[in-house]
Amino acid sequence: MLIRDLSRAAGVPASTIRYYERLGLLQAPQRSAAQYRLYGTADVERLRFIQKAKRLGLSLTEIGQLIALRAGGTAPCQQLKAMVSSHLQQLDQQIAELQALRQELATYHSNLAAQLTDDATAPTETFCQGTICGFIEQVSYDA
CATH class of the missing domain: 1.10.287 (Helix Hairpins)
Known part of the structure; x- marks a missing residue:
């Protein structure tokens, strides 16, 4: 399938697919004679895995580590x-x-x-003293 087909199948923009390829999260695809990227069902599954892992809060770096472990034969x-x-x-x-x-x-x-x-009455300058807003300027933080 072409990148647009993969994009539709996985619900991921084509630009994201190319980005994941650059990061190594997706393997470089085969190319057609016209140099179009060609993808398979394994790429759809990989993209879905990445999206699910992102939903769990994992970073792309962490996802890459998981993928590398599996590629190295380790669960x-x-x-x-x-x-x-x-x-x-x-x-x-x-x-x-x-x-x-x-x-x-x-x-x-x-x-x-x-x-x-x-709320209808604006505070007077005496009441709201400060350079900009005395209410904010009077806030103190314990560091």
Whole structure:
């Protein structure tokens, strides 16, 4: 099949297919006499694998490592387990940071709402002192 057919079959743009080839995630395809790229069903399966692995949060580098392990004759399951574990830890950290940010914003919003009770009335310059916005400029961060 041609690249446009592979693109349709795997739901991946042709430019992405060429990019994956450059990265080595897809093997260089055979060429027709007219130098068109020619692909097979194994390429569709490989692209679907890449898309599923990306959906799990794996980077293209990590996907390449899994592919290389399999190509070398080693099942990549243990490496995948380590990758997923690492991603879970990172995700848990991001969730904790986002929850802390949400709490900080909620507190900040409550303080603003208490000081700016009427949305129709613009705060006076005395009330909102600062170079640009005193409310933001008064925020302090503990580093």
